Amino acid sequence: MSSPQLQPLTVLLVSSSGLLPGSDRSLDAADPMIDAERSDSADGALERIEANDAEDDRIDAVVCGHDPPAVDAVEFVTTLRKRHRELPVILLPGDGSPEFVEGALAAGATDVVQAPPSSVSPSVLANRIRQFVRPADSAGGSPNDASGAESNDQTSSEDAPTDDHISVLSGAVREIRHAEERDAIATVISDAVRGILDAPGVAVFLFDDRDNLLRPAAMTDEMCEYYGGETVFGPGKPDSITWRVFVTGDSLLFDDLRESEACVNEDTDARSSVFVPFGEHGVVVASTDAVGTFSERSLEVIELLTTTAEATLDRVESAENLRRRDRRRRERETRLAHLERTVDLVASVDRALVDAESREAAEAAVLECLVEDGEFDFAWIGGVDARTGELTPREWTDGGGQYLDDLSLAVDDCDEPSCRTARQWQPVAERNVAETLDGDGWERDALAADFHSVLSVPLVYEGVQYGVLSVYANRPGGPTEPLASVLDGVGKTTAYAINTIERRLSMLSEGVTELELRIEGVDDVLNVVAESVGTTVDCLELRPWPDGSTAIRFSAPDVSVESVLSATSGLVAVHSVTHVGGNGAHCFDAVVGGEMVGSVVAASGGVTQTVTADGRSLVVTVTVPDSLDVRTFLDRLARRYPDTELLARRERESASMARGSFLQRLESSLTDRQLEVLRTAHDQGFFQSPRDATGQDVADALGVSQPTISHHLRAGQGTLLSLLFGEE
Structure with missing residues (x-):
């Protein structure tokens, strides 16, 4: 196949610093038919473009960096488009943000290369420029709106891009740039390669970092046949050119694929084939069943697409990472908020139980704390009546009394979570009441009361069940497992508090x-x-x-x-x-x-x-x-x-008594002298360890002998201990 005859082009490079690796002259080296001029400011570039009246001094395309204030790419394009609407302008902004790209395209930029300039191949850039520069003899005149240019004596070769190919390529680049999903990008590349190169076999492989494998994201039926069904490559998979190209990062062009040593399908019908990697994202493969179909120009077309795809995928993955981090942050904030609410709930329950002076007050306070938290809409506590076998409500909050009235809470016969908890002494949760709706059971009464989730926990302490605590919410899905565990703990704490209150009351x-x-x-x-x-x-x-x-x-x-x-x-x-x-x-x-x-x-x-x-x-x-x-x-x-x-x-x-009654009994059982001796000894620290006063000190304070003090102390302590231990 003969080499294409290329049209001479004059390209203006606009940047206050170098645009390409090495030097801007590398663009001339990559394409000898390109004459690259350079301007280090936007104003200078505009003056140069305005001075291109003569055809042999015409600027055919502009490549512009973005390094304000000397060169503001968006501002430059906006100004340029007021006079030259068709002049191709390709921007190399470096790591441009999605907002910058949108602004540049809206201002009229022909293309935006979303990759660091140091990673842009001069040959790829040269090819990219030619894709957007219309031949001088095509309809519509010259790129800078000069009219009447005569056709170039040089004719395009058979593999030079046509207007239709340029349109497909430009549309594909725009679609890739605006894509938000990996598979969508793969589909656009596949369709564009097939349309421009007329290749029946096209595949776009994307790297899956979960298992380190290349998997096809877009593949024609013909390409699947070429591969012979083996379409996943990587560690543990058969050796293949596809995986080698991805690992090395080097493109490969074959006139006849069957002559390659690493052809995964030795009986493949594929002949002319091209393999192009795009960074850490994947590989594009195109094949035909004829020998020598593809050329270096074919390779450049695909590289143009993959360069845009690589930058877009970087942006997509970066955005996805940001969304993932934001999602994790919101989840952490939600968990933290739940934790804070849980801590506040437990603290409020503990305070309420400490302040309660009766079982009724303790149970009512706990229920009030649970509904005030906002997580639950109704709560109640009941106990099993041994004579009837029914779970009888003792305390409840507003909003569910009718529900309790409508239920028959026979512990052995009812499947309502409260009754199951009373039978099993274990927490029972129904996180979506509607899922268990059957017949005329308790579920219909619950839904009629707008209760969609239920949790019941036993009130158990030291092997004794003090009742059942049940909470209800008007939404399905709750409570969560952590909150259910906390409520189980609330049940145990409530049972302990009830036991403590009963012991205290029994003493009084x-x-x-x-x-x-x-x-x-x-x-x-x-x-x-x-x-x-x-x-x-x-x-x-x-x-x-x-x-x-x-x-x-x-x-x-x-x-x-x-x-x-x-x-x-x-x-x-x-x-x-x-x-x-x-x-x-x-x-x-x-x-x-x-x-x-x-x-x-x-x-x-x-x-x-x-x-x-x-x-x-x-x-x-x-x-x-x-x-x-x-x-x-x-x-x-x-x-x-x-x-x-x-x-x-x-x-x-009762053998026990209140403090006042105990003091009365003590004072009536002691003689005045015994009471005086005990009080004086206590005040002087006789009973401290070590002692602050001796028996002699107490005797001196009362003006009596030490043996007398010892006698009264023994007698008084004996009376005190007799009253304390219930001995008459």
Whole structure:
């Protein structure tokens, strides 16, 4: 194929600094038919263009940089277009922003190369210039609107670009520049290459950085046949020219592809082929079934497209990275906002529980905190009535009372999340009520009340269920997993607060109910010891410790010390046991891990008075304060110990008393002298450790002998301890 006869061109390079790597003269070297002139200012360039009256002194195209104030590309193009609307102007702004590109094109720039000038090949730029310079003999006259130019004696070769090709190329460049998606860019390149080069086989491969593979983003059916179905290249894939070109970054032109050693399909019908990489983004491949179809001009056409594509893909990926970072930032801000709301919610619940003086006040305060947060539209707390088996609401917020009235909350028969939580003692969430809509179930009542998501959590502390907390929202999808976990914690905290309030009220209660209970089938340390030594074991004292273990003192009559120590030595739950003496029955102090009946009684709201084990069952005497309903206490205990039998019930006054009553009892039990001695000793620091005053100091203060002070101190302390430990 003969070499094309090129039209001589005069190109004006406008920049206050060099535009091309090496020197601007490299453009002349890349295309000897181009005469490159240079102007270092916009004003100078405009004067040169205005002076081109003679045809042999005419400027055919302008390449302009952007380095204000000497050269402001957009301002230059705007001024130029007032006189010369058709003169091709190609801008090389460096890393121009999308806003700059839009402004330049709107001002009338013919093309904008979105790549650093140092990376622009002079030959590619020369080819790009020729794509936009219309031949002098074509319709429409010369590029700078000079009319009547005679046709050039030189004729275009068969592979010189036609007006139609220039139009396709220009349109493709514009489409690529404005594209926002990788696949769209690949499609434009594929269509343009096929249209301009008349190539049946065209493929655009894009690099997938998730698995480091080249994958076809646009491919004609003919090209798929040329490749023989093997169209993904990279590590672990067959060796191929496509992957080699991508890795090396060098374009390749083959007159006959089958003569290549790295042809992936040895039986391919592809002959003349061109492979052009575009940076780190991918490779463009064009093929025909004839030998020698493509030339260096074909290569330059594709390089023109890939240069624009590379710059556009850089912009697209940069914009996508910005969007991704912005999206991650918004997500972090959203998570932070949720975290702050969650912290505020937990803090408000904690404050409300600390301030509450009754169970009713505590539950109402928690519900108010939950709906005030705005995450939920309705909340309620209920407890299971052991006599009816129904979940009975105790406290609720506004906006859902009718919903509760319409429901039948039989725990064993109802699938409403609150009832399922009461059965399972586990949180239950329905994040989209409409998804489970079936028949005439609770879901229809919930949707009628505009409740689209539900979360129920148990109120459990120390193995005792104090009720169920349920929250509802008028939108699907909530609450999120982190918030659901927080609400589960709120349920536990509320249960602990209820237990604390009941214990405090029990201490202040003037009356108590004494219950005698038999509990069968209890795997308790006392029962194990009683069965082992063959006698009853009485628990004399029981004190829970913060680490979850329990300190107990128990007695075992008519047995040897060794038999008791032997019975406890093999028990994993017994951390330690010590013989402490005793009259008639040996007494032992032990520290026991795991659950004890006394701890369950305390968690249920009662106080253990005595425990007797016979190896088969426990007989427990407990007191329940007037502030706690006996039936509620028994229901809680029965959930842990189903085989509990009430043997006796007695009403009696509480052994505990308020501070005022205690002081009255103390003052009435002490003599005036004893009270005076105790108060003086306390004020002087006699009871501090180390002591701030001795017995002699107290005696001197009261004007009595030291032995007298010692006598009154012992007598007064004895009376105080008797009142404290309930001894009359």
